[in-house]
Amino acid sequence: MTTTGYSPSHPASPSTWVAPHVDEPVQATVAVPASKSLTNRKLVLAALADGPSTLSSPLHSDDSDRMVDALRTLGAVIDEVPGDGAFGPDFHITPPASLRGDVTIDCGQAGTVMRFIAPLAGLAEGDVTITAHESALHRPMGEMIKALREIGADIDDGGRWALPFTVRGRGRIRGGEVMIDASGSSQFVSGLLLAAPRFDVGLHLIHSGERLPSIPHIDMTVETLARRGIQIEHPTPNEWIVPAGIPRGRDTVIEPDLSNASPFLAAALLTGGSVTIPGWPPTSTQPGALLPEILSLLGARTGRRGGALTVTGSGRIAGVDLDLTAASELTPTLFALAAFADAPTTLHGIGHIRGHETNRIDALIGNLRALGGQADELPDGIRVTPRPLHGGLWRAHHDHRIATAGALIGLRVPGVEVDDIGTTAKTMPEFPQLWQRMLDGDAAARS
Numbered sequence: 001m002t003t004t005g006y007s008p009s010h011p012a013s014p015s016t017w018v019a020p021h022v023d024e025p026v027q028a029t030v031a032v033p034a035s036k037s038l039t040n041r042k043l044v045l046a047a048l049a050d051g052p053s054t055l056s057s058p059l060h061s062d063d064s065d066r067m068v069d070a071l072r073t074l075g076a077v078i079d080e081v082p083g084d085g086a087f088g089p090d091f092h093i094t095p096p097a098s099l100r101g102d103v104t105i106d107c108g109q110a111g112t113v114m115r116f117i118a119p120l121a122g123l124a125e126g127d128v129t130i131t132a133h134e135s136a137l138h139r140p141m142g143e144m145i146k147a148l149r150e151i152g153a154d155i156d157d158g159g160r161w162a163l164p165f166t167v168r169g170r171g172r173i174r175g176g177e178v179m180i181d182a183s184g185s186s187q188f189v190s191g192l193l194l195a196a197p198r199f200d201v202g203l204h205l206i207h208s209g210e211r212l213p214s215i216p217h218i219d220m221t222v223e224t225l226a227r228r229g230i231q232i233e234h235p236t237p238n239e240w241i242v243p244a245g246i247p248r249g250r251d252t253v254i255e256p257d258l259s260n261a262s263p264f265l266a267a268a269l270l271t272g273g274s275v276t277i278p279g280w281p282p283t284s285t286q287p288g289a290l291l292p293e294i295l296s297l298l299g300a301r302t303g304r305r306g307g308a309l310t311v312t313g314s315g316r317i318a319g320v321d322l323d324l325t326a327a328s329e330l331t332p333t334l335f336a337l338a339a340f341a342d343a344p345t346t347l348h349g350i351g352h353i354r355g356h357e358t359n360r361i362d363a364l365i366g367n368l369r370a371l372g373g374q375a376d377e378l379p380d381g382i383r384v385t386p387r388p389l390h391g392g393l394w395r396a397h398h399d400h401r402i403a404t405a406g407a408l409i410g411l412r413v414p415g416v417e418v419d420d421i422g423t424t425a426k427t428m429p430e431f432p433q434l435w436q437r438m439l440d441g442d443a444a445a446r447s
Contacts, residue, residue, distance in 0.1 A: 016393070017421035017432065019410020020439055025273030025313070026411075028438040030264040032277060033087040034059040034254040035286055036427045037217060040067045040112040041224045042252060044120070044194050046093035047076040049228065051249030053093045057085035058254050062426045063110040070107070070117050074124060075100035087430065095249075101126020101169040109136045109357055109398065109426060114163060115187035118144050119195035122153035124169030131164035135398045139163070140184040140355050147180045147192060148173070151199065175199025175244070183209035184352055189240070190221040196242035197230045207238040213352045215326050220285035227252070255281050258288025260428050262333040263404040264438055265291060265311040269300050269337055270411050272315040275438065280309035287327035294322065294330065298337060319343025319386070324350050331382075332405035335364050338384035339373050340412055348381030357426075358397035364405065367394050371413065391415020400426040407435055 039059040044067070046053035058064065068078050068091070075096030083090030101124035107113040114132055118141070121128035132139070142161035149155055152174030157165035175196065182188040189207060196203035212218075222232050222240070228247035232240050261277045268275040283289070292302040292309060297320050301312045319341040324331055328350045338345035353360040361382055365375040371392050374385040394406030394416050403423050410416035424431035 016417040016419050019394070019407045019416040019418055020436065021414040021416075022271055022411055022439055024271070026267045026271045026275060026438060027273050028264075028441050029276040029278060029308075030261070030434060030438050031086060031279070032256045032261045032264070032434070033061070033428055033430065034085070035257040036061060036063050037112065037220060037286065038224070038254050039064045040110075040116065041190070041194060041221060042254065043067050043071060043078075043091070043093065044116050045224060045228050045247045046249065047071045047074070047095050048120075048195070048198055048247055049095050049249040050246045051095070053249045054081070054251040055091040055093070056083050056251070056253040057087070058091050059257065059427070060088035061429055062108060063112065066106070066108045066110045066113045067116070070105045070113055073100070073103045073105055074120060074128070098171060099124040099169070101128055104129040104131065107132040107136065107163075109133050111136075111139055111185065111187055111356070114139065114141060115144060115185065115191035116194055118167065119148060119153075119173070119191050121167035122148060122169055122173040123171065123195065123198055124167070125171045127166050127168050129164060129166045136357065137163050138355075141165075143180050143182065143184065144188050144191065147178050147188070150178045151175050151203070173199045175201045175203050177204040177206070179206045179208045181209035182207050183211055183213070184355055186212060186214040186217045189218050193218075193221050193225065193232065193240060193242055197225070197245045197247055199244060202244040203240070203242040205240045205242070211325065212238065213325055213328055213349070214287060216285050216287045216289070223285055255279070255284060255286065257427065258284060258286045258291060259329050260288075262288060262291055262330055263408055264434070265295060265309075266333050266337050266408055267411060267438065268311045269295065269298060269313040269317055270340060270408060272313040274310060274312040276308050276310040278308045280304065280307065287329055290327045291330065294327070294334065297322070298334075298341070317341040319345045321346045321348075323348055328353050329401065331360060332364060332401040333408065335368075335375070335382060335384060336405045336408035339368060339386060339389065339409065341384070341386050344383060344385045346378070346381060346383045348378060350382070351380040357399035358402065360399065360402065363395065363397045363399065363402050367402070367406065370394075371409065371416065389413045392417070394418045396420040396423045398423055400424045400428065404431065
């Protein structure tokens with residue numbers, strides 16, 4: 001396959017990455033690293049368990065490293081041990097007798113860390129200060145602070161309802177009934193549910209908002225707790241009842257990250273080629289499990305064989321109307337595909353992604369317009385009208401999924417430069433190498 005990237009006729013500054021452009025169909029098998037969402041949930045529960053756990057084939061990335069560091073800071077012993085995974089060692093976790101306080105935790109850019117660690121901090125013996133990278137201090141935390149105060153946590157946030165703040169841990173949280181508006185992030189619900197078994201009386205959590213994004217991530221949390229012996233009642237769509245108890249120590253294998261597979265599968269549509277992802281689970285609570293259905297709507301052929309998912313492009317991408325409430329993290333990939341569709345595309349149910357690593361709606365629209373494309377902001381989404389594109393700078397905005405969307409655009413448009421491809425290390429440090437190996441046709445090889 002002919003690809004173009006860095007060359008004397010197309011110089012790039014050291015901080016930019018020229019997205020490879022291809023003129024032939026992609027044909028490759030791509031093994032992707034483990035799910036960040038599952039890795040971080042299972043790390044938290046292992047640190048709260050009644051005994052040791054081993055996580056096999058976990059993710060090793062900026063976000064998972066932040067979670068490991070946070071739990072170690074709170075007193076958990078997390079050792080890296082040899083395993084069969086292709087992307088790094090396994091984790092062996094020994095929970096502490098009690099969570100340690102008088103510490104500071106830096107969440108970096110990881111939303112799961114800030115939302116999952118805050119409830120744990122109230123269980124610590126002493127103050128826990130939670131902060132983040134300056135680019136992530138804007139991320140919504142007010143609803144979590146409010147909910148924790150209502151169930152007995154003492155939090156000093158200087159009246160900002162935002163990071164940084166200090167949780168004055170007393171070794172316990174009362175728990176009980178609490179209402180929360182999780183319209184801004186389903187991670188508020190997941191963070192409270194994960195810690196709830198260790199509250200004195202458990203938790204009766206009620207979502208009070210009009211909409212709840214990323215419900216599969218909440219289902220993932222409920223299933224992960226159930227596998228450790230904590231059975232959650234779910235009497236209404238917006239209500240969860242968690243009994244007090246101690247999660248069981250348990251050895252487990254982490255699934256591949258299905259959402260991180262989305263740029264590779266989308267490459268098959270963009271080039272009229274075929275990409276296979278091995279280890280695709282038969283069932284999964286990951287939002288990325290919706291990809292086969294969604295990509296089929298866009299014109300792809302999808303098939304499963306021997307535990308692998310294969311997506312084949314037909315040379316056509318259909319313009320569609322998609323409700324992505326359940327899978328908003330797929331927006332950047334689907335936005336990139338929509339730029340080359342045969343009709344306009346509307347993506348809705350995604351208003352909350354304005355509060356992710358960056359305002360993803362603004363970032364995607366601004367980047368596409370800079371390349372000559374047309375996209376318009378809607379109250380709860382984006383409308384993309386396909387137009388001819390030209391090369392230029394694609395700004396990652398410190399957001400891994402914005403960066404990979406730029407890589408996709410570059411497959412069809414020569415001269416697209418992503419200003420910070422390194423931001424993909426947040427959830428997939430191997431992305432640039434895997435992308436090139438996919439284009440070379442040997443992405444089944446491990447980095």
